[in-house]
Amino acid sequence: MKQSSNNKNNKYNVFFTNLANSLKIDIILSLRQKDKNVGEISNELGVEQSKVSHALASLKLCNIVSVKQNGKERIYSLNKKTILPMLNLIDKHAKDYCKCKCCAEKCGSKK
Amino acid sequence: MKQSSNNKNNKYNVFFTNLANSLKIDIILSLRQKDKNVGEISNELGVEQSKVSHALASLKLCNIVSVKQNGKERIYSLNKKTILPMLNLIDKHAKDYCKCKCCAEKCGSKK
DNA sequence: GTTTCATATGAAAACATATTCATATGTGTT
């Protein structure tokens, strides 16, 4: 009877899971303005370097960011083609449906 | 020096976190075709009823689905306006960037 | 080739969310 798809690795799940993290979102929002190296991101967000590196590595796996070597630095840039329209959809969605100030607390996360 | 945004509840994170789950994705894909009650979804996916209920409750918090009572059933329907374009963006993204068959395994999730 | 700066990596711990299972609630029927 078990006809479950059990499709843990479908592309949608992989993509959303990768983005389901506030640090990664902060990095994405930061890279929206301009390309940055790891140190710049780390300083700007006040977040430890290795944490940023881990987050970037994961974003890179899904081609959400890409990287260029420049001397000893690595410059990360955002793949805007996919992400920006996606953020816009969420902006629109939130505007339409999340009218109360408590919405952010209530949506999805128990925290 | 800690100038971190620490914005765990920003709308993007809340939204993506809610979607970062294969059952919820399966439910969304199923509701894409037509509205269904909990039992139908549960049967179709071969997934226990309470699991489906929990997933639907969480999707509802973000207005990704909505619900209508019909006798003792509850009919869930997908808010297509936001989700469908979002899935399309991911389709496009995967087509452009995830050319190898191993990509799904590699992207984002360690599993 | 040693030092310094920049970033990546591994592994354990911390954390968050999903799953499970027992049970409660709600709706209609008899």
Added chain:
DNA sequence: AACACATATGAATATGTTTTCATATGAAAC
């Protein structure tokens, strides 16, 4: 009111992902 059906809820556990911290790697300068 008792029952059956449909769905929701709570709480403990399981699972998966992030965080942390120590350390490794790589690139340039000396």
